[in-house]
Amino acid sequence: MSTEKCHANGKSSPAPGPVPEGHIRLYSMRFCPFAQRTRLVLNAKGIKYETINIHLKDKPDWFLQKNPLGLVPTLETPAGEVIYESPITCEYLDEVYPEKKLLPSTPFGKAQQKMMLEHFSKVPYFYKIVMGKKNGDDVSGLETELKEKLTKLNEDFANKKTKYFGGDSVTMIDYMMWPWFERLEILPFIFSCLDNTPELAKWTERMREDPAVKATSYSLDTHKAFYKTYADGKPDYDYGL
Amino acid sequence: MSTEKCHANGKSSPAPGPVPEGHIRLYSMRFCPFAQRTRLVLNAKGIKYETINIHLKDKPDWFLQKNPLGLVPTLETPAGEVIYESPITCEYLDEVYPEKKLLPSTPFGKAQQKMMLEHFSKVPYFYKIVMGKKNGDDVSGLETELKEKLTKLNEDFANKKTKYFGGDSVTMIDYMMWPWFERLEILPFIFSCLDNTPELAKWTERMREDPAVKATSYSLDTHKAFYKTYADGKPDYDYGL
Numbered sequence: 001m002s003t004e005k006c007h008a009n010g011k012s013s014p015a016p017g018p019v020p021e022g023h024i025r026l027y028s029m030r031f032c033p034f035a036q037r038t039r040l041v042l043n044a045k046g047i048k049y050e051t052i053n054i055h056l057k058d059k060p061d062w063f064l065q066k067n068p069l070g071l072v073p074t075l076e077t078p079a080g081e082v083i084y085e086s087p088i089t090c091e092y093l094d095e096v097y098p099e100k101k102l103l104p105s106t107p108f109g110k111a112q113q114k115m116m117l118e119h120f121s122k123v124p125y126f127y128k129i130v131m132g133k134k135n136g137d138d139v140s141g142l143e144t145e146l147k148e149k150l151t152k153l154n155e156d157f158a159n160k161k162t163k164y165f166g167g168d169s170v171t172m173i174d175y176m177m178w179p180w181f182e183r184l185e186i187l188p189f190i191f192s193c194l195d196n197t198p199e200l201a202k203w204t205e206r207m208r209e210d211p212a213v214k215a216t217s218y219s220l221d222t223h224k225a226f227y228k229t230y231a232d233g234k235p236d237y238d239y240g241l
Numbered sequence: 242m243s244t245e246k247c248h249a250n251g252k253s254s255p256a257p258g259p260v261p262e263g264h265i266r267l268y269s270m271r272f273c274p275f276a277q278r279t280r281l282v283l284n285a286k287g288i289k290y291e292t293i294n295i296h297l298k299d300k301p302d303w304f305l306q307k308n309p310l311g312l313v314p315t316l317e318t319p320a321g322e323v324i325y326e327s328p329i330t331c332e333y334l335d336e337v338y339p340e341k342k343l344l345p346s347t348p349f350g351k352a353q354q355k356m357m358l359e360h361f362s363k364v365p366y367f368y369k370i371v372m373g374k375k376n377g378d379d380v381s382g383l384e385t386e387l388k389e390k391l392t393k394l395n396e397d398f399a400n401k402k403t404k405y406f407g408g409d410s411v412t413m414i415d416y417m418m419w420p421w422f423e424r425l426e427i428l429p430f431i432f433s434c435l436d437n438t439p440e441l442a443k444w445t446e447r448m449r450e451d452p453a454v455k456a457t458s459y460s461l462d463t464h465k466a467f468y469k470t471y472a473d474g475k476p477d478y479d480y481g482l
Contacts, residue, residue, distance in 0.1 A: 081349050088355045095348035107336035108322050114329045 004030065006237040007063070008055035015062035016052055019078045024049045024093075027063060027074040029056055029237055031226045033179030034086040036216055038073040040175040041090045044212035045100050055237055087117060090172060102172040113166060113173045119156075120177050123149040130187055134231060147196075154197035163206060170210050178207055186223050245271065247478040248304070249296035256303035257293055260319045265290045265334075268304060268315040270297050270478055272467045274420030275327040277457055279314040281416040282331045285453035286338050296478055328358060331413060343413040354407060354414045360397075361418050364390040371428055375472060388437075395438035404447060411451050419448055427464050 006029065007013040019025040026042065028035040028051050042049045054063055059070045066082050067074045074084040075092065083092050094102050103110050124146045132139040157165065165173045181204050184194065194201045207213050218226075222240050229236040247270065248254040260266045267283065269276040269292050283290045295304055300311045307323050308315045315325040316333065324333050335343050344351050365387045373380040398406065406414045422445050425435065435442045448454050459467075463481050470477040 077349075083349070083352045083356070085356060085359050088352050088359070091355075092348050092352045095351070107333050108318075108324070110336070111324045111329050111333045114332075115324070115326060118326050118329070 004051070004053060004238075004241055006030075006053040006055040007060050008058040009060045010058075013060050013062075015060070018080070019076050020050070021078050022048060023078070025076040026051050027067070027072050027076070028053050029072050031218065031223070031230075031235075031237070031239075032056075032072055033183060035073040036179040036182075037086040037176055038075070038089045038093070039216040040178065040212045041093050041102060041172070043215045044102060044170070044175065044210075045093065045097050047093065047097050053237065057235065087114075087176065090176070094172065102170075102175065104166070104171070113171065116165060116173045117176050120153070120173075123153065123180075126180070126184070126187060130231065150194075150197050150200065154200045157203065158199040164203065170207070170212075174203075174207060174210075175212070178213060181207070182213075182217055183223055183227075185220050186227050245292070245294060245479075245482055247271075247294040247296040248301050249299040250301045251299075254301050256301070259321070260317050261291070262319050263289060264319070266317040267292050268308070268313050268317070269294050270313050272459065272464070272471075272476075272478070272480075273297075273313055274424060276314040277420040277423075278327040278417055279316070279330045279334070280457040281419065281453045282334050282343060282413070284456045285343060285411070285416065285451075286334060286341050288334060288338050294478065298476065328355075328417065331417070335413065343411075343416065345407070345412070354412065357406060357414045358417050361394070361414075364394070364421075367421070367425070367428060372472065391435075391438050391441065395441045398444065399440040405444065411448070411453075415444075415448060415451075416453070419454060422448070423454075423458055424464055424468075426461050427468050 016025075024042075024047060026035070026038060026049050028039065030053055039051075041047075054060070054070075054072055056070075056072070063074075064070050066076065067084055069084065071084050073086055073089050074082060075089050076082050083089050091103065103113060124142045126146060129139045129142050129146065132142065162168050164170050165177065181200075194204070208217075218240075226236060226239045229239065257266075265283075265288060267276070267279060267290050269280065271294055280292075282288075295301070295311075295313055297311075297313070304315075305311050307317065308325055310325065312325050314327055314330050315323060316330050317323055324330050332344065344354060365383045367387060370380045370383050370387065373383065403409050405411050406418070422441075435445070449458075459481075467477060467480045470480065
């Protein structure tokens with residue numbers, strides 16, 4: 001597991017060499033929900049990849065040279081091509097690796113998944129609520145919005161009458177949404193929202209059985225422990241290693 | 242030109258019938274920069290389409306039934322499929338209509354265009370600055386950010402050493418960015434930013450010669466006149482008809 005340790009700036013973290021042929025490299029952070037999207041797709045499609053975890057509060061210079069925005073997830077290919085922004089990395093992987101296609105083959109099917117992702121990205125980011133509470137801000141507006149949006153999502157999902165958001169098997173949109181649901185349980189007051197969204201709760205249970213979800217998930221205790229260090233302003237990216 | 246008039250709610254705007262076979266329908270607003278993206282792509286690709294302009298302050302119920310978010314641009318096909326969010330509509334059109342492909346054929350080429358669009362979408366929306374000024378807000382931070390981002394965009398573009406953002410011919414990314422540059426001149430204090438971004442200024446001049454840009458643009462006077470009604474809170478969507 002020691003290779004999982006994050007790379008910070010300085011002499012102790014020399015720049016990695018070129019990406020081995022036949023592999024792709026993921027720059028990641030173990031607890032980042034955006035990076036988990038890419039990890040889910042890499043695992044679901046059985047792609048050979050290596051991971052380099054980044055210390056997001058002390059990013060190596062060599063990482064900033066590859067991606068000046070310093071974002072994770074970032075992909076790097078053996079040819080030195082660099083791809084970032086989670087939905088872009090996931091679509092790239094689905095196009096390059098034809099095994100187990102996660103996006104539909106029709107243009108309208110793809111458009112539908114992208115529209116669902118746009119809707120989902122308008123659900124308030126729940127960390128904002130927790131951090132706001134911690135800072136003594138009034139977050140009641142955000143809380144109401146979160147509940148409303150989850151209720152609407154539940155309703156839209158119920159109307160589909162399918163097991164997953166893109167049909168009766170897991171597709172890209174499920175992986176794009178999953179990382180936030182995996183973390184909901186950290187936050188009891190938000191998790192209780194799911195009591196009023198029974199269809200989303202059932203989807204969550206189905207998703208927990210997915211092999212890629214199992215391969216990329218952390219336990220609730222680990223999430224909670226990392227989250228505590230994050231909320232305290234000193235995120236321990238290597239928690240549990 | 243009377244068919245260009247916008248549809249408001251009420252008996253005077255009955256729901257349109259099905260989309261004719263062999264055509265696609267665009268729900269639009271003549272001065273909306275997001276809808277212009279889709280109009281640019283429709284024109285560049287020579288797609289047969291019909292336009293229904295929407296009164297954005299009094300949306301017809303039948304429009305909200307098709308797209309509950311009430312957004313323009315929205316596309317509708319003869320099969321009744323509905324597609325919205327400007328980048329999604331444009332990618333859909335590029336996939337369905339093979340003539341004159343606007344996105345690169347390689348997955349990495351596509352990813353590059355999407356990453357450029359992400360960068361561009363982080364440039365502050367200049368209307369916010371103008372409306373902020375009007376309301377007496379302190380917009381100095383936004384102005385500084387806009388200038389910095391345009392300078393960076395100019396620098397990145399200069400480094401490409403190509404005539405357009407995707408190479409030496411117009412591609413999707415140019416059309417995604419153009420509508421905001423067409424409107425910059427409305428706002429003298431922002432337009433003067435281009436004095437310090439000579440490569441962007443040259444790109445702007447080249448884009449004005451593009452047939453799809455010519456087909457979808459309005460004159461500076463028309464933009465200014467519409468903008469005035471917008472800033473006054475009573476947008477005249479039919480200005481000039």
